[in-house]
Amino acid sequence: MLDTIKILSFVKTFVYSGSIVVPNYEIMSKNLTSRSEDYSKWYNELVVKADLAENSAVRGCMVIKPYGYAIWEKMQAELDKMFKETGHQNAYFPLFVPKSLFEAEEKNAEGFAKECAIVTHYRLENDPENSGKLRVDPNAKLEEELVVRPTSEAIIWSTFKGWVQSYRDLPLLINQWANVVRWEMRTRLFLRTAEFLWQEGHTAHATKSEAIDEAIQMNNIYAKFAEEFMAIPVIQGVKTESERFAGAEETYCIEALMQDGKALQAGTSHFLGQNFAKAFDVKFANNEGKQDYVWATSWGVSTRLMGALIMTHSDDKGLVLPPKLAPFQVVIVPIYKNDDQLCKISKQAELIKASLKSEGISVKFDDRTTQRPGHKFAQYELQGVPIRLAIGPNDLKAGTVELARRDTLTKEVVDLDSLTSRVEAQLQEIQAGLFKKALNFRSAHITRVESFEEFKAVLKQKTGFISAHWDGSSETEDKIKEITKATIRCIPLDSKKELGECVFSGKPSNQRVLFAKAY
């Protein structure tokens, strides 16, 4: 059908997960085969049409548009609350890291060396050979280059050195909301942009076990946030050595599964041992008066989470937002034939809005006269607003409202006097329903395999996570990656000890790990 489909109605289609996606309503008539199966094209189109973000003129960077940023702000607020409840404080550190500082932790510097933006000059001047143009002033070369932070460990640890003297100064629990720059070879909107927004936590502790507990605690917080707010089920685990953060001794992570069967690392929390303390000479006197290096952690989540949100819940009509993160949870659309009706409906709508607001529900009343109701319906579906209320003359007469759910696309007529409680209940159901749906999808896409043939077959046809035995060696991991492009996403924290044979090498294994193709 797709080879010859000609779109006659108001649609432009892309194919996603085997179904037809309708991200906007431009009249087109063309053969679709060239674009079918192009998930990320769909994704970019949808994201842009839903007014979340667009590519900027700067290589690999994105402009986050107001509606998209409102979602990020919601996420920020909830995460920040959780950080503070666990005793963390926010601070801010410089964007620029002197190269010498950056070099201090060798592994970390090596890990990021290939993707750094570097400031070498501090002044422009008029170009004498090209009037009206500017050029870099060759006389304004910096003595030491500045690295635009790809992460802030170096600058933060060099600062921490001055903050820690005694065990009484510990633990030091700092978080920073910031932008970082990684000059990635290949970028992808939300998932891997050259500049991105994130939070990075950096903590110092007196003991190893306390630092490990911190790293685990923060990974738990990420998991909780993903599941309770974003309605995205995640698997907690630790990374293998080759997937580990450069400079870390252990990397904890949360892994999510997208609708196209690819895995996405949604957040990481690192136990850094004493590596950074040693590199930046951060010592403290313990309660016995002896000098020791502090134990460190770092942890972060980024605007990539927005990509996860989009790719986990969206459907053919656009975004589907969980109520807890929607910029507004309810939109009221009036349906009217004349000014008199609009006036009456507006009064009703304002009453409903006030009533919902008093219950802590965020509401938008769209009384624009420039767009017709059908247009508004489609727009809010594209934006993923969880609940839509429509009020027309018939409702006014009957004392009712039409309530439509974004996730199930179902509609019901609700009496005015029970509306607020109904909306509250439905919002909860949507939040829970989205999680359940995503969980069911994921459960159906974790496959236990016993042989490499099976491994390859599942990866090709079914996709998703593969639970398999692994001999624990990097060589095996690398070879599997080379052959199948699948990587070990994590060694799940809750996986049971189980004797078996490595799917690739046949060597003994005592635990299953999760493989998948990843973003």
Place this chain on the structure above:
RNA sequence: CGGGGUGUAGCGUAGCCCGGUUAUCGCGCCACGUUUGGGACGUGGAGGCCGCAGGUUCGAAUCCUGCCACCCCGACCA
């Protein structure tokens, strides 16, 4: 950074191979009118340094060179 592709109005595109009237079509936008319970219709209108910079030519969206950006596949990565 290597391989492939693309760049024409806010968006999606035709034209390019084989240079030649005023650059095609749709959506969107603006005005007026009729409409308004699922992306309205009619009539009229505006909007383009054809990615940027050079070159070839009487003449370049079209040919050549360089650069830039984006997309896909690798390598890298949250």
